[in-house]
Amino acid sequence: MSRIHRYEGETIIVEFDLSRCIHTGDCSRDLPDVFNTKRSGRWVKPDAAPAVDVARICAQCPTGALRCISKSTSQPMDVAPDCNTVQPMPDGPLYVHANMTVNGKSERGYRAAFCRCGASRLMPYCDNSHRESGFHDAGNVAVPLSFRAAEDGKLAIKTIPDGPLMIQGPFVLVDAAGDEVCVNSGAAMCRCGASNMKPYCDGSHTSSGFQSGK
Numbered sequence: 001m002s003r004i005h006r007y008e009g010e011t012i013i014v015e016f017d018l019s020r021c022i023h024t025g026d027c028s029r030d031l032p033d034v035f036n037t038k039r040s041g042r043w044v045k046p047d048a049a050p051a052v053d054v055a056r057i058c059a060q061c062p063t064g065a066l067r068c069i070s071k072s073t074s075q076p077m078d079v080a081p082d083c084n085t086v087q088p089m090p091d092g093p094l095y096v097h098a099n100m101t102v103n104g105k106s107e108r109g110y111r112a113a114f115c116r117c118g119a120s121r122l123m124p125y126c127d128n129s130h131r132e133s134g135f136h137d138a139g140n141v142a143v144p145l146s147f148r149a150a151e152d153g154k155l156a157i158k159t160i161p162d163g164p165l166m167i168q169g170p171f172v173l174v175d176a177a178g179d180e181v182c183v184n185s186g187a188a189m190c191r192c193g194a195s196n197m198k199p200y201c202d203g204s205h206t207s208s209g210f211q212s213g214k
Contacts, residue, residue: 009046012077013069014056015089016044020065022113022128024095027066031057062095063113063126081111083149084171086189087178088116088139088199093126094189098171100155114157114165123212124159137198139176145200146182162212164188164201173199 003018014034027035033048038139046054051068058068059078068077084098093113100107102124113126117135120127155169168186175181188201193211195202 002212007042007044007046008071009051009054011071012046012051013071014044014046014054014058015067015069017065017067017108019122019127020063020113020125022063022065024062027057027061030060052130057194059110060096062111063093064109064111067109076109078109084169085174086167086171086184086187086199087174088137088176090139090176091136092116092130092139094165094179094191094199096155096157096167096171098155098169100169102157103159109162114189115191116189116193116199118191118208118210118212124157124165124191133193135193137193141173141175141181141199143197143200144173144182145187148185158187159191159212162210163192163205165191 005016005018007014024059028037031049031053034045035043055068055077058066069075070077076157080099081097087095089095093105094116096111096112096114105124114124115126115132116137117133119129119133121129153169155167155171158166160166166188173181173184189199189202192205192208194204194208196204
């Protein structure tokens with residue numbers, strides 16, 4: 001069963017993928033007239049703000065749960081970023097903002113949140129299990145691993161069964177504070193939660209008993 005809900009306005013449609021939402025609250029803080037989870041009935045009112053503002057907030061959703069579609073063109077209003085970025089969040093997921101494929105399939109948008117705690121039931125995506133699992137990591141990058149990267153290109157993200165998240169393609173690694181750490185052309189990112197080189201994989205999944213399912 002699809003978990004994508006559609007909210008239609010006069011000129012735009014807001015799509016909400018419930019399975020991707022981890023309730024960061026960014027949308028309701030930035031545009032509460034449109035996005036209000038305390039509102040009875042339909043929590044999204046696309047016509048409560050200019051379409052350009054609604055599209056901007058949807059494009060900024062860190063997990064890709066929100067998407068804005070133009071009714072005149074039937075096309076999404078978000079655009080690929082000029083630079084691919086990967087960012088570990090404090091005690092939380094790995095945010096990716098990029099033109100990407102995941103296990104060979106194109107993402108429906110340009111943002112996704114990937115599990116770092118090893119406990120998600122929606123692998124490889126985050127489902128907020130880090131809040132219950134006791135996962136702790138400040139999102140710092142203790143050992144920047146810098147590689148020469150191509151100027152542009154898509155990211156190909158693949159999951160290794162019971163292992164890391166492999167990212168192939170050019171990206172900038174950004175720490176939790178929003179500071180650029182290094183440029184990479186590929187990396188293996190920890191998703192078992194046990195690495196001592198977070199956000200990178202150090203092989204700890206082999207001894208931690210991590211089972212990804214995907």
